[in-house]
Each structure stands twice: as structure tokens, then as C-alpha cells.
Amino acid sequence: xxxxxxxxxxxxxxxxxxxxxxxxxxxxxxxxxxxxxxxxxxxxxxxxxxxxxxxxxxxxxxxxxxxxxxxxxxxxxxxxxxxxxxxxxxxxxxxxxxxxxxxxxxxxxxxxxxxxxxxxxxxxxxxxxxxxxxxxxxxxxxxxxxxxxxxxxxxxxxxxxxxxxxxxxxxxxxxxxxxxxxxxxxxxxxxxxxxxxxxxxxxxxxxxxxxxxxxxxxxxxxxxxxxxxxxxxxxxxxxxxxxxxxxxxxxxxxxxxxxxxxxxxxxxxxxxxxxxxxxxxxxxxxxxxxxxxxxxxxxxxxxxxxxxxxxxxxxxxxxxxxxxxxxxxxxxxxxxxxxxxxxxxxxxxxxxxxxxxxxxxxxxxxxxxxxxxxxxxxxxxxxxxxxxxxxxxxxxxxxxxxxxxxxxxxxxxxxxxxxxxxxxxxxxxxxxxxxxxxxxxxxxxxxxxxxxxxxxxxxxxxxxxxxxxxxxxxxxxxxxxxxxxxxxxxxxxxxxxxxxxxxxxxxxxx
Numbered sequence: 001x002x003x004x005x006x007x008x009x010x011x012x013x014x015x016x017x018x019x020x021x022x023x024x025x026x027x028x029x030x031x032x033x034x035x036x037x038x039x040x041x042x043x044x045x046x047x048x049x050x051x052x053x054x055x056x057x058x059x060x061x062x063x064x065x066x067x068x069x070x071x072x073x074x075x076x077x078x079x080x081x082x083x084x085x086x087x088x089x090x091x092x093x094x095x096x097x098x099x100x101x102x103x104x105x106x107x108x109x110x111x112x113x114x115x116x117x118x119x120x121x122x123x124x125x126x127x128x129x130x131x132x133x134x135x136x137x138x139x140x141x142x143x144x145x146x147x148x149x150x151x152x153x154x155x156x157x158x159x160x161x162x163x164x165x166x167x168x169x170x171x172x173x174x175x176x177x178x179x180x181x182x183x184x185x186x187x188x189x190x191x192x193x194x195x196x197x198x199x200x201x202x203x204x205x206x207x208x209x210x211x212x213x214x215x216x217x218x219x220x221x222x223x224x225x226x227x228x229x230x231x232x233x234x235x236x237x238x239x240x241x242x243x244x245x246x247x248x249x250x251x252x253x254x255x256x257x258x259x260x261x262x263x264x265x266x267x268x269x270x271x272x273x274x275x276x277x278x279x280x281x282x283x284x285x286x287x288x289x290x291x292x293x294x295x296x297x298x299x300x301x302x303x304x305x306x307x308x309x310x311x312x313x314x315x316x317x318x319x320x321x322x323x324x325x326x327x328x329x330x331x332x333x334x335x336x337x338x339x340x341x342x343x344x345x346x347x348x349x350x351x352x353x354x355x356x357x358x359x360x361x362x363x364x365x366x367x368x369x370x371x372x373x374x375x376x377x378x379x380x381x382x383x384x385x386x387x388x389x390x391x392x393x394x395x396x397x398x399x400x401x402x403x404x405x406x407x408x409x410x411x412x413x414x415x416x417x418x419x420x421x422x423x424x425x426x427x428x429x430x431x432x433x434x435x436x437x438x439x440x441x442x443x444x445x446x447x448x449x450x451x452x453x454x455x456x457x458x459x460x461x462x463x464x465x466x467x468x469x470x471x472x473x474x475x476x477x478x479x480x481x482x483x484x485x486x487x488x489x490x491x492x493x494x495x496x497x498x499x500x501x502x503x504x505x506x507x508x509x510x
Contacts, residue, residue: 253281350438
């Protein structure tokens with residue numbers, strides 16, 4: 001689904017208001033928010049909202065008007081000096097629906113009392129145009145939201161975070177759930193704002209055509225339904241090679257485990273036939289850990305024969321993963337570059353392969369491939385040094401536009417760019433911050449390439465699934481998750497993560 005910057009969201013809202021009218025737009029927002037509240041906190045009886053003076057506050061009135069039922073709904077509202085037609089209509093409908101409006105609390109004690117007994121506390125103080133610096137009049141409400149036992153739901157974004165950059169002020173709201181209206185906001189998928197959002201939902205308010213018409217930079221993220229639709233399904237008539245036959249060029253005497261992890265990631269992602277090519281010095285270790293995968297060897301000292309041998313293996317393979325655990329010798333560099341220059345299969349390059357490609361990126365132009373650096377590798381690969389905080393997206397976009405190579409930049413929010421759209425991954429956990437998980441990811445990408453996905457789709461689907469695997473492993477083992485746990489968690493992570501498509505107003509994305 002599309003992800004928008006604050007500027008893009010304002011443009012879409014403005015165009016939609018011109019087409020639909022302010023009243024219709026806010027009514028649609030109220031319907032989406034009410035549906036979200038029913039799903040997020042079923043059975044809740046007392047709803048309290050802190051409403052700012054703008055349309056974000058108006059959305060709280062619209063939501064409570066649409067929510068209806070026997071519930072108690074109270075809005076503590078700041079005065080609105082310039083009331084929009086949409087907010088005026090929402091306030092009128094809310095009053096008719098039994099919603100109580102009270103003055104905004106001016107002290108901490110008043111704000112805490114306002115939330116006493118609430119099941120749900122709504123943050124409707126500032127919308128997409130809000131920034132991390134907050135007005136002093138918000139302080140009592142912010143303090144109460146920080147202390148309440150109620151389920152805090154933010155409308156559009158938690159107050160105090162930036163919708164574009166992801167910056168968060170010291171008093172920013174920590175919501176348990178955030179419901180974005182129309183589209184997910186870019187900053188909410190980036191840290192530190194991401195940690196303030198809780199579960200993230202998008203509510204449909206009928207502005208898809210305005211979003212589709214937006215120009216400029218494009219951002220996107222997968223949700224569970226889109227991921228499920230993207231994931232290849234094995235044909236009932238498939239044989240072991242047509243099910244996906246990746247060649248894994250990985251492992252060395254020093255780092256045999258990287259080859260093992262990459263191969264297991266490929267196998268557990270659904271490959272039917274995994275071949276691992278490694279130097280003879282690493283073969284015993286790999287064969288000792290890989291039962292279902294075939295391990296073949298090449299002689300690193302004979303560069304020409306190694307390249308020819310690897311190319312011969314690709315005649316029976318449908319994709320390649322290269323790099324995890326390979327050596328950094330000059331000979332290995334010649335093998336990597338010579339092999340990739342002549343390779344006609346789609347491939348993913350990681351780890352040591354990135355080292356050997358650093359000054360030879362031109363050989364990748366026109367290839368169906370994915371590069372998967374972490375930030376340290378990217379600093380060297382790009383030739384522009386350390387990635388400064390807050391510049392990851394700009395640096396990645398510039399690199400992809402310069403090289404023409406689809407690139408997955410690992411991190412707390414993994415980014416995938418193909419030169420057209422920047423994709424932000426919404427799954428994952430800090431449990432993945434352990435050696436070898438990137439090797440697993442490379443194997444998964446290789447399998448999805450082997451099953452027919454293009455480089456960008458393979459990368460974003462694998463990143464999403466890899467994150468789900470990490471989350472599943474962390475639930476089963478609260479501490480001490482290792483990379484080898486991730487392949488074993490992929491099947492269970494997939495089960496139940498892809499719901500049937502529902503015609504609802506609200507979709508959860510993270």
C-alpha cells in the first residue's frame with residue numbers, strides 16, 4: 001500500500017475535499033475510526049478523547065458520532081477558532097448521538113480525572129501537520145495519556161511525532177494503537193516514531209484516486225494481505241526443481257555457518273532443490289549440518305575453473321545467492337566478479353560478495369539482482385562513507401538511481417528501493433540483531449527469485465516474512481534467539497499471518 005509524507009497527505013486531503021466536500025470526508029474518517037475502535041478494543045464502554053482545535057480534533061467527534069451504541073463517549077476539546085464545515089457537522093452529529101463535550105483540562109489533576117475509568121483514551125490533539133515541539137496547553141493531557149491504564153489510540157499519528165521524518169519529541173504520546181486515515185504516514189514507519197505508534201492501522205476514507213494521482217517520490221509498505229497475495233504458491237504438479245532451485249555460493253573454512261544458514265533460509269522459504277557451492281575446505285562442515293541440501297565444491301585457487309564450474313551449476317538452478325561467508329582474497333574477488341559478469345540467472349549478493357563488488361558495480365547494470373547490505377557495508381559499497389542519522393532513505397535512493405540496482409538496506413526499518421518506489425518493511429524485532437540472520441534473508445530472497453518473483457518483489461516479500469519469523473522466534477524464546485531459529489520459525493510465522501481478504505474500512509499493517 002502507498003505510504004505518504006505529510007506534504008503528500010495534505011495534497012491528497014485537499015484534492016479529496018475539493019471533490020467530495022469537507023463534510024463527506026470527515027464523515028468517512030469517522031466511520032473508519034469507529035470501525036477501528038470496534039476491532040481494536042471490542043467491548044469497550046467508556047471512550048474519552050482529548051481533541052485539539054483542528055480537524056484532527058474534529059475526527060474524534062466524527063468517530064464518536066459514528067460509534068453509537070450504549071457506550072459513554074466524552075470529548076475534552078480545545079476551542080476551535082476556525083471551525084471547518086466538517087468539524088461543525090461532526091460536532092452537531094456527536095451531540096445528537098449523545099456524545100458529551102467538556103472543556104479541555106487545564107491542570108494535570110483535571111486531565112487525570114478526565115481519563116478515570118476510561119477503557120479507551122483517544123489522542124486527537126494534532127494531525128499530520130503536527131511537529132515534535134508541542135504547545136504548552138497540551139501538557140496536562142499529554143501527562144495523563146502517559147499515565148493512563150486505558151488503551152491509548154492515536155488518530156493519524158501520536159502527538160509529538162513528525163509524520164515525515166519520524167522524529168519524536170520528549171513528550172510525544174506512546175499509543176497502543178494508531179489509526180492512519182487514508183494512508184500510512186512515512187515517519188510512522190521510522191524510528192523513533194515507530195516505537196510510539198503501537199499497532200498501526202490504515203482506515204479507508206475514499207481518497208484512493210487522489211493518492212494514486214500524487215507525483216514525486218513514491219513510498220510503499222506491505223500489509224498482511226498484500227504479502228499473502230505476493231507470496232508464490234507451489235503448483236500441485238510441481239517437481240523439486242520447478243518448486244525453486246537456488247544455487248547458494250557461500251561458506252568458507254573460516255565461516256562455514258554462513259553457508260549453512262543461507263541454505264536453510266532458502267529451504268524453509270519453500271525451495272524444492274537447494275545446491276550449495278563452497279571451497280573444498282568448507283565442505284565437511286557444511287555437509288555435517290545440511291542433510292536435504294546438496295553440497296558441491298570448487299577450487300578457489302583455480303579461478304577460471306571455479307567460474308566455469310559455478311556457471312555450469314546454474315544450468316540446473318533458477319536463481320543464485322552469493323556472498324555469505326565467502327573469503328576476501330583476491331582470488332575470490334576474481335571468482336565473484338567473473339561469475340556474476342557471465343551469470344544470466346537472477347541473483348542476490350550479500351556480505352563478502354558486496355566487498356568484492358565495491359568498485360565494480362557497473363557489471364551489475366541490467367542484471368536481475370538484489371544487493372542486501374547493512375549500513376556498514378553500504379557505506380563502503382556506495383563510496384560515500386558512513387550513513388548519517390536521518391539520511392538512510394536519501395542515501396539509498398541516490399545510490400539506486402546512480403547504479404540501477406535494486407538494493408535492500410538492512411536496519412531497524414529495512415528499506416528496499418528499485419529506483420521507482422521506496423518500500424519500508426513493517427515487520428521485525430530486535431531479536432533479529434544477531435549474527436547470521438542476514439544470511440538467512442539472502443537464502444529466502446534466492447528462493448523467491450527462483451520461484452519467479454522479480455528482484456524488488458522477492459526482496460520486500462522476504463524482508464516481511466523474515467521479520468515475521470523473527471517475531472515468532474522471539475515469542476517462543478524471549479531471550480537468546482539465534483539465526484538458526486529463524487528458518488525454523490518461518491512456517492509457523494506464515495500460518496495465521498495472511499488473513500482472508502475482507503472488505504473492511506480498516507487494515508492493519510504493523
